[in-house]
Amino acid sequence: MKTLVVYASKKGYAKECARHVADGIGSDSIAVQVGREANTANIDNYEAVIVGGSIHMGNLSGSLKSWLANHAQELLEKPLGLFVCGLGEEEQEQYFTKNFPSELLEHAKIKCYLGARLILKQYNPIIRAMMKKITKKDEDIHMERPEAVKACADAFK
Ligand SMILES: Cc1cc2nc3c(=O)[nH]c(=O)nc-3n(C[C@H](O)[C@H](O)[C@H](O)COP(=O)(O)O)c2cc1C
Known part of the structure; x- marks a missing residue:
């Protein structure tokens, strides 16, 4: 299915996931960042939509939440997938x-947890120290889930 993947990503992991999902689906599917890129894409040109992003302090980005609220009606009319990326697999x-x-949660045909990646050097020292404290780890965290990314794409083929 020709699918529009709309994502919000701070440091690139959710963006990478969104691109892999779009590439995995094929059929001229594309991944667009919430904001200007997403605003120029016309949902009517796509058969399905997948929306998601990375979680920070328990939240998706405010702009993605606004985009969801503004497009809820259109999203209810198409096959829909949702995804989150975050270190808290259990949450x-x-x-x-x-x-x-x-x-939208009720309407979605798939809700995908796509794992996470935390590269400490991408953050300033304050965030770095905070993340080390929260995760109790002194190193980068790799929780990538390529199999979940593939499953998300496969559901829209
Ligand atoms: C300041 C900060 C807060 C975070 N808060 C959460 C959180 O509440 N829950 C969670 O599961 N992951 C949390 N994470 C982990 C990110 O969701 C994870 O690293 C994600 O892969 C980042 O994706 P991105 O590269 O697309 O921004 C946090 C990371 C940072 C740096």
Whole structure:
């Protein structure tokens, strides 16, 4: 299915996931960043939509939440996929519940947890120290989930 993948990503992991999902689906599917890029894409030109992004302090980016609210009606008319990226694999269910409108959660045919990546040097020293404290780890964290990314794409083929 020709699919529009709309993502929000701070440091590139969710962006990478979104691009892999779009590439995996094929059929002229594209991944666009929320904001100007997403605003220039016309949902009507796509058969399906997948929306998601990375979680920070329990939240998806505010601009992605606004985009979801502004496009809820159109999204209800197409096959829909949702995804989140985050270190809290066990919290994934609550991340979906908290961040996506309930009607979209009910309508979505797939909700994908796509793992996470935390590269400490991408952050300033304050965030770095905070993340080390929260994760109790002194190193980068690789929780990439290529199999989940593939499953997300396969559901829209
Ligand atoms: C300041 C900060 C806060 C974060 N908060 C959460 C969180 O609440 N829950 C979670 O699961 N992951 C959290 N993460 C981890 C990110 O979601 C994860 O590193 C993700 O892969 C980043 O994706 P991005 O590169 O697309 O921004 C946090 C990371 C940072 C730097």
